[in-house]
Amino acid sequence: MANPTGSALSHLECTHCGRTHDAEELHRLCPDCQKVLHPRYDLARVRLEPADLAAREPSMWRYREVLPVRDAEHVISLGEGFTPLLTAPRLGAALDVADLRIKDEGQNPTGSFKARGMSAAVSRARELGATAVAAPSAGNAGGALAAYAARAGMTAGVVMPEDCPRINQVEAVLAGADTWLVEGLIDDAGRLVATSAAGRGWFDLSTLKEPYRVEGKKTLGYELAEQLGWELPDVVIYPTGGGTGLVGMWKAFAEMTELGWIGAERPRMVVVQAAGCAPIVRAHDEGQRHAQRWPDAATGASGLRVPAAVGDYMILDAVRASGGTALSVTEDEMRAATGEMARVEGVHPAPEGAATLAALHRLRASGEVSGADRVVLFNTGAGQKYPDFAPADPPRLPADSPAWRDGL
Numbered sequence: 001m002a003n004p005t006g007s008a009l010s011h012l013e014c015t016h017c018g019r020t021h022d023a024e025e026l027h028r029l030c031p032d033c034q035k036v037l038h039p040r041y042d043l044a045r046v047r048l049e050p051a052d053l054a055a056r057e058p059s060m061w062r063y064r065e066v067l068p069v070r071d072a073e074h075v076i077s078l079g080e081g082f083t084p085l086l087t088a089p090r091l092g093a094a095l096d097v098a099d100l101r102i103k104d105e106g107q108n109p110t111g112s113f114k115a116r117g118m119s120a121a122v123s124r125a126r127e128l129g130a131t132a133v134a135a136p137s138a139g140n141a142g143g144a145l146a147a148y149a150a151r152a153g154m155t156a157g158v159v160m161p162e163d164c165p166r167i168n169q170v171e172a173v174l175a176g177a178d179t180w181l182v183e184g185l186i187d188d189a190g191r192l193v194a195t196s197a198a199g200r201g202w203f204d205l206s207t208l209k210e211p212y213r214v215e216g217k218k219t220l221g222y223e224l225a226e227q228l229g230w231e232l233p234d235v236v237i238y239p240t241g242g243g244t245g246l247v248g249m250w251k252a253f254a255e256m257t258e259l260g261w262i263g264a265e266r267p268r269m270v271v272v273q274a275a276g277c278a279p280i281v282r283a284h285d286e287g288q289r290h291a292q293r294w295p296d297a298a299t300g301a302s303g304l305r306v307p308a309a310v311g312d313y314m315i316l317d318a319v320r321a322s323g324g325t326a327l328s329v330t331e332d333e334m335r336a337a338t339g340e341m342a343r344v345e346g347v348h349p350a351p352e353g354a355a356t357l358a359a360l361h362r363l364r365a366s367g368e369v370s371g372a373d374r375v376v377l378f379n380t381g382a383g384q385k386y387p388d389f390a391p392a393d394p395p396r397l398p399a400d401s402p403a404w405r406d407g408l
Contacts, residue, residue, distance in 0.1 A: 012211055090344045133154055207309075275299075289313050
């Protein structure tokens, strides 16, 4: 290796059957049971201490020993990660929550947390010899894939539902990805990528159907701990479509405990979905470990319009192990929360991020979250990418209207 990262990557392990696989080969799902593969690390080899991080770059690659790329020449980065963990004192006061914070993933290079996963997945795919990558996307993942593939000098394919946000379509096309719109949902797009991949020479980076997007997302957990002085909050409220971010954080917490950076305590993990597409919530309420596909999925929060998640069992396991919960919120609640977060704290959230604030209102009303709990809301994307989601209709006046002189 020309420039070793110090990655302690050891092997891949199936999260369902436990079988191990060679991390130096391109893998997607476990070849034995078709479930999710997780990278595992020889953490005893890691000599990094929390104090060492202060001298490192403010990106997710500051945690390179526990990321999967071995040679820094293959790290494809646009500066993703280390987004701000903003205090939200005025929202906290309104909700009677003494310590409320917003992890603002809208400040990532491509405007959402998808930048993390695509940086890790594209980097590792390139290191293992892939020259073309593809993925289905509800929107933000497609733009991120196109951008990171362009930076890597790789070709890319993106398949999106036809009603995904226009800005995501523009992002993918301008970054040079072969981009198609499909008359259907994200799982329809995924099926088309899967059936086209071999003929087009694509390595398929679908959510949790390859091992490395979750590694980029897990840095959310490392950052959360670092930004809170190596303590974790009491409650994490997370908008959940495919669930990679929640699964990744849960993985990060376990790794940090093994490294000795944090203790065994865990936040209560709260899944938030849209009322029009809530398969994880339904499975949680029914005591199921797997979620049935949600029929006729419909929500303006495109990232939550995921009718079936391949990592359903891992999401539900984390929620239950943490003593957390799962709930859904309506479109009206998300729209109201979009305006509330922007108006009260100056953060314009994506609809998915707004869903977390709507959920907190519910959880405070029910008493499931107390005023003494330390709570973190995850805004997973920039609201500016959804200009038509929440109403914003200022009045118009002629430039010579007397109202300008006499008072509006």
